[in-house]
Amino acid sequence: MMVTGVLEDGSPYQVQITGQAERPVIGSARIRALVEQYKGTPVLLGRLGPLRDLDPADSQAVLALLRQRTRLIEQHA
Numbered sequence: 845m846m847v848t849g850v851l852e853d854g855s856p857y858q859v860q861i862t863g864q865a866e867r868p869v870i871g872s873a874r875i876r877a878l879v880e881q882y883k884g885t886p887v888l889l890g891r892l893g894p895l896r897d898l899d900p901a902d903s904q905a906v907l908a909l910l911r912q913r914t915r916l917i918e919q920h921a
Contacts, residue, residue, distance in 0.1 A: 845903060847910060848918040857914070861903045868900035875910070882909055 848858045851874065859871040868879045879900055886895045887908045898905045910916060 845907070846918075846920040847907065847916060849910060849914045849916040851914055861906050863901060863903040865899070865901035868906050875914075878913060879906055879909065882913070887912060 845861045846858065847861060848856070850856050855874070857872040857875055859869040859875045861869055867876075869875050879898070882898050883900055884897055887898050887905050888895055889904055889908045896902070896905050896908075898909055900906065907919070
């Protein structure tokens with residue numbers, strides 16, 4: 845899944861969410877670091893839940909983290 849967004853400082857990014865634990869995203873070292881930083885912390889998969897601990901191999905959880913911590917512009921399956 846390809847995702848395009850903007851970080852808090854206004855920097856744009858585009859990553860591919862892979863669903864692989866050893867390389868959860870391809871395309872941005874900053875987004876890779878963000879995923880690593882929040883690994884194991886709870887993220888809401890939707891506005892009301894469910895709540896799930898961030899596993900880098902869980903593409904839904906990685907996408908939820910990006911929704912919460914960045915401004916998503918586009919996502920392509």
